[in-house]
Every structure is written in structure tokens, then in C-alpha cells.
Amino acid sequence: QVQLQESGPGLVKPSGTLSLTCTVSGDSISSINWWSWVRQPPGKGLEWIGEIHYSGGTNYNSSLKSRVILSVDKSKNQFSLKLSSVTAADTAVYYCARGAFSYFYAMDVWGQGTTITVSS
Amino acid sequence: DIQMTQSPSSLSASVGDRVTITCRASQSISRYLNWYQQRPGKAPNLLIYGASSLQSGVPSRFSGSGSGTDFTLTISSLQPEDFATYYCQHSFSTPRTFGQGTKLEIK
Numbered sequence: 001q002v003q004l005q006e007s008g009p010g011l012v013k014p015s016g017t018l019s020l021t022c023t024v025s026g027d028s029i030s031s032i033n034w035w036s037w038v039r040q041p042p043g044k045g046l047e048w049i050g051e052i053h054y055s056g057g058t059n060y061n062s063s064l065k066s067r068v069i070l071s072v073d074k075s076k077n078q079f080s081l082k083l084s085s086v087t088a089a090d091t092a093v094y095y096c097a098r099g100a101f102s103y104f105y106a107m108d109v110w111g112q113g114t115t116i117t118v119s120s
Numbered sequence: 121d122i123q124m125t126q127s128p129s130s131l132s133a134s135v136g137d138r139v140t141i142t143c144r145a146s147q148s149i150s151r152y153l154n155w156y157q158q159r160p161g162k163a164p165n166l167l168i169y170g171a172s173s174l175q176s177g178v179p180s181r182f183s184g185s186g187s188g189t190d191f192t193l194t195i196s197s198l199q200p201e202d203f204a205t206y207y208c209q210h211s212f213s214t215p216r217t218f219g220q221g222t223k224l225e226i227k
Binding site: 099100104 | 121151152154156158163164165166169170173175207209211214215216217218219220221
């Protein structure tokens, strides 16, 4: 059974950097799949942030591209998100998810989500 | 970027009703269209991938159709646990944009 678990600080100061890690169990980060981040501001819809492949390939939402870095740690079976220069608009629930090659890259497994608040 | 437009934004229906939600892409995405259900406080759950393939474990009352730019999600007979928000998303290219969501409420 594949499981994803987000971890990171729940509170980030304005102008700081948000850092989150997603730990994968039940699948190898080095598989054919892509590994994604999605966020959801309070009371709003889902926003795709970006995705990474174990080979280092990345794709980003153009609206966030200048502030986002995704990385993979194959030894720990984890992938990570860094979002810089955060503002209150970055307050959201952040999800990690697997983009499954076998399912047209649909996100078939999701983490439970972690709430990030940007506030001083 | 490909834009995804869902309609309606909200919908009231009763248990046992047949419900259809529409999703339109701003350009052709072949069959790279996925549907998710999200209950309050929970992560999204994949229902349909590839426009019409039912994800394992999802009840058969859910079905999807369409190709190109126009797609539909149909729930054949609403059950109490189906009242939630539904999102379409394309995976044809990046960014893999979501629709704005359709909130399905009890009438």
C-alpha cells in the first residue's frame, strides 16, 4: 500500500522560505512516476504547484516558478518543496501526491495534507 | 497554459438523483482528463482517470466520458456520502491545471 506523508513547520514568517518534505512508503521514488505538490488556500480550490521525477526532471506552475524549488532524496525515498519570499497568499493546505504513469499521470495517491500559515 | 472550466460551480440534489458535472478544456487534451472527489478536511480522492477509467475501489455509480475539450462526470444515483466537492484536472501537459470545483450539496 503506497502512502505519502508531508512534514514541515506549520508557521512561516512573511518573506521567509517554506520548506516541506514528503516521505514515500510502499513505492520507490525512483519509479517511473512523477511526484507532485498541490496546495489549497482556505475555502478555495486546488492549485498545482509542480512535479519532479527521480531523474531530476521538474515541471512548475508558471505563476510560482520563480519562487519554487523541488528536489528528490533517493536515499531517503523523499521529495521536497521550497517556496521562497512567502506572503499571506501562500497560506494553504499543502499536499504531496503521486502522478501515476499508469493512470495518465493522474494523482492516485495523496498525503493527508499539512497546513501552512504565513504570519509574523 | 490550458484552462479548465467546470460547470456548475454548485449543485443541489437529492439522494437517488442522477447528476452530471461538465468540464471544458481551453484546448484539446485528448483523454488526459481526471476527476477527483474532496470531502471537507480531507485530501482529494481520484475517481476517474483517462476521461473514463474508473479508479480501483470507486463505486460503479461514478462514470466519466468525453475527449478533446468536453468532458462529463456522472453519478447515476446519489448516495449520502457523495455530497462533496468535485474537481477535474488535465494531465495532458504541464501545468496540470485543475478546474475551479463543483460543490454538490443536499437539497
